[in-house]
Amino acid sequence: MFRRPRSLLRSLEVARGQITRSSRSIGTLNDSEVAKFGAMNRDWWDQNGQNSPLHSLNKLRVGYVRDLLRKTVSNPPPGLPLFGKKILDVGCGGGILAEGLAQLGAEVTAIDASEELISVAEERRKRKGIENLTYLDVLVEDLQEIESRFDLVISSEVLEHVEEPWAFVAYCSNLVKKDGDLVLTTINRTIQSRILAIELAERFAGLLPRGTHDWDKFVTVEELIMDLREVKFRVEDIKGMRWNPFTNEWQWSNSLDVNYLLHAKDDKSFMS
């Protein structure tokens, strides 16, 4: 699959044929995961539906990015604290996070392996007339050849679904500008996450569709730090996140046992 919207040509300076969707399934994602989320496209934007935790999670993840980057934006227009910042959202799904970042003024490129979800997201984007947002149905490895790099690369609630986390992290990190930021949110592989995210949320309470998560794929904080060290990224911040199913609200937490956010910076100049 290969798309070239005009805005993409402008913003990513891509020459014809440089971005191609890898046809092999041995990349960072396998096809059944893609199909699973693609099938959710109709409900993706229902704030009270299956994705309600993803909507409310914006408060933490968009808030984090906003506070991280706002100091570097001088005199932003009202309501657009991320004005002009180039952000890549890897694994954007229906675009809940990508739209949230775009509404604060950032130039967002959002990619997802699912063609269905990208088309839902693109339809919404057109309907809402959001111009500073570009959707592409490609994998992160397919972007490696492009020349532009991003002020911030974010991948939220994706790492726990990919096949080779270390490769995924490496691909993401490679797209970060010098001195740029990488933000990842995911689920820790602990006994607590097994109980909360799988047994309680999926099996018992039915808060998430069954099979949303595969516990064995979850990435521990230690593994993620090691993966980042491999690509010479320095971890700046790790924060736990806690979801209250009764109020559907997220809060920062001291515990990294279930959901956590990790912020890392390019460290190459520092280490050499």
Next chain:
Amino acid sequence: MFDTVCVGAGLIGGVQAALLRRSRHLPRPKVLLTDGARRPTFKSTLTKNIRQIAVNPGSRQLLQDVGAWDKLGNSPWAVHKITVWDAMGHGGLEFESKHEENPIFHMTEVPAISAAGVDAADDAGVELMFESKLQNIIVPNRFNQTIQDTDYVHFEIKEEKYETRLLLGCDGANSSVRKAAGLSSLSKNYDQRGFVCTVRAENVGDNRTAFQRFLPSGDVIALLPCEEDQLSIVWSCASSKAKMLEKLEEADLIAKINEVLVIDRTPSLIKQIHGSLSFIPKSIGLKTEMTVDPPRITEILSPTGSFPLGSALATNMVAPRTAILGDAAHRVHPFAGQGANMGWRDVELLTDSLERAHLSGIDYTSHLSLSKYEKVALIEHAAFMSGLEGLKQLYKTNSTPFVLARNVGTMFVNNNSALKDIFISRAS
């Protein structure tokens, strides 16, 4: 397509529209302010408008922030003291502002504030449409939200079709927005009315003191200063009595008002208790009685009128892409002078929720954003209204033990400045 449409250019509509445009945290939304009536003007047609309201310091700050307050010039009348006293017994409360420049509230005319709000909205770049009623309002179906949630509100003005991401009902007790959104209406209660008129009075000093008296019949009469020698009177009473008052000749009405300001119906038992036991609180330095020298009414300056009273709070203040504010969502007994202030509080709470949602990467016109407003507004208003209701019930009764209890209670409150500060801050 508008980002927000504010329906109703009364006390809160213009302020809400201006605030959204001026917000530093929203991306300059495209806002429309519309009303079925003509654009309000500062000069009211009556020589003396009978509709006067109290603007508390929190509301004044809001009006200042949106650029409406300065347009009122010198017309708001600052009130520095409130005297509340009981026609039965010796209890009473006096609230005084600590600093000359921070009055407890300002009295202002309703049309002037509405006009100032509209002008402020105009300055802020809000589009205005007057003498235009919204028709065929279609609010998205709340049970059909799974469809890509890009359903917005559709409506027509003069047969032209419009669309908005957010519709705000600032259109008062008979809100058309509330009806269109299918939100339940407030319960009706017609057995109490507030009788209003503006009068000239003597014995008012510099006329910076508001008076409020609880009468044996359960009525409350409030005298609110609005110029050197003028008072706005709000007498809340049974509907039949309000109608009767409206029909009185000027001389009879003046006599009636002056009478209720001075009558003393203290039960004899309480007089005895006061006479024999008041040395106890006095010995520890408490003031046991308040001598109130109320104004004397000399002339009725305005036509008289009355409006229905009763308190009610909506159970829902939001629907998909829609919210209601002010009188569309609640009604309070006017003796606390809080009706309009609660409306402006809604403006603040709503704007704050919208800003927070936007900065959190959430569509500020979506349910996640509006439901926060509903939650905070309902909690705050319910707490405030139950407090008022309690106070009202306390003064409704004539039985001696209750009268005694409130005499003793108010004596303690009146002697305790810390407690009084709490009352004032709650009302601000």
